[in-house]
Amino acid sequence: MAEIRRYPLVWHVRSATTDHLVHVRRGRTVHSGPGQAFWFRPLSAALSEVPIDDRELGLLFHARTADFQDVSVQATVAYRMADPDLAARRLDFGLDPKKGTWRGRPLEQIAQMLTEAAQQHALDLLTGFTLHQALTAGLAAVRERMATGLSSDERLSATGVEVVDVRVIALRPEADVERALQTPAREQVQQEADKATYERRALAVERERAISENELQSQIELAAREEQLVSRRGANERRRATEAAAAGRIETEAKAEQTRLLADARAESTRLVGAADAETEAARMAIYADMDQAVLLALAAREAAKNLPQVGSLTITPDAVTSALTALSR
Incomplete structure (x- = not known):
């Protein structure tokens, strides 16, 4: 608002660059x-201050569609005072010199005019729409209709108001109707979510099956290799046993052959010794055959004496001497 300073005879007023000040x-x-x-004299001056900056007005109103459904429209209208001098003449923008404020409420009047005009254009349009049409294509249609209608409104033009922009933020039905309308979409979304969940589970099951098959195939491969390993180990053990048996047999045969050879050698040696003894005995017998009987007795007595046990004392009786002489004479 304008800044007014009071002095004894005259007053001074100063306004901002966004305020259009009119002194009449x-x-x-x-x-x-x-x-x-x-400077001005308060008794003879009439001051009016019109804001020329862009202002925004929020709108919230209800409308009825062709199928008798209530919808709420939330919009924003941006406007400015295109002709501040005209606005100062049409609306009460007069300042109180003592307080520096407006005597009336001009901005509220402008807001009421914009609200009624915008609401009227939106209602005229939504009356021909069904609820489904209003919710699907109503935002753009209502915004275009409100912008066109407010721009061509004669009362606003006559007041010096220019609509800069119109934005429709939301167009919503009643809460119960909105929930009912959202139910099919929610069910569809839930079905899509369930489908995605089932597909994800099916994919997980398929991957688990593939993993199980791979593990089973790996186990089969390991079992086959283990079988080959057992077979190879058995073959190696059999070969080792066969080689050991063959080696033992060869060793046994060698020992048997060695024993046989030793036995043959011993037998041959015994035979040769026996033959030599026999020849010696035969030669001795041949020598004894040509000897005298007395010599043979003497030799026999000598041999017998060699084999007799040691005698410490000997007693000879006459009978023994007689018997010995008798035998000797024979």
Whole structure:
């Protein structure tokens, strides 16, 4: 708002660059424009301050569709005072010199005009739409209809108001109807989610089956290799046993042959010794055959004496001498 300073005879006013200040004295405009600063007499001056910056107005209203469904429209209208001098003449933007504030409520009047005009255009459009059409294509249609209608509104143009932009933020039905409309979509989304879950589970099961098959194939391969290993080990053991048996047999045969050879050698040696003894005995017998009987007795007595046990004392009786002489004489 404008800044007013009071002095004894005259007052001073200063406005911002976003405020259009109009000074009228005796029905004639003395000062007019943004960012004004001047002296004035409070008794003869009429001051009006019109904001020229862009302002936004939030709208929230209800409408009824062709199928008798209630919808709420949330929109935002951006506007500005395109002709501040005209606005100052049509609306009460007059300042109270003592307080520096508006005497009336001009912005509320503008907001009411914009709300009623925007609401009227939206209602006219939504009346011909069903609820489904309003929810699917209503945002763009309502925004275009409100922008066109507000831009061509004669009352706004006559007041110096220019609509800069119109945005429709939301167009929603009643809560119960909205939940009912969301149910099929939610069910569809849930079905898609369930389908994705089932597909993911099926894929997981398929991967687990493939992994199990790979593990089973690996076990079969390991079992086959283990069987080959057992067979190879058995063959090696049999070969080792066969080689050991053959080696033992050869060793036994060698020992038997050695024993046989030793036995043959011993037999041959015994035979040769026996033959030599026999020849010696035969030669001795041949010598004894030509000897005298007395010599043979003497030799026999000598041999007998060699084999007799040691005698410590000998007693000879006459009978023994007689018997010996008798035998000797024979």
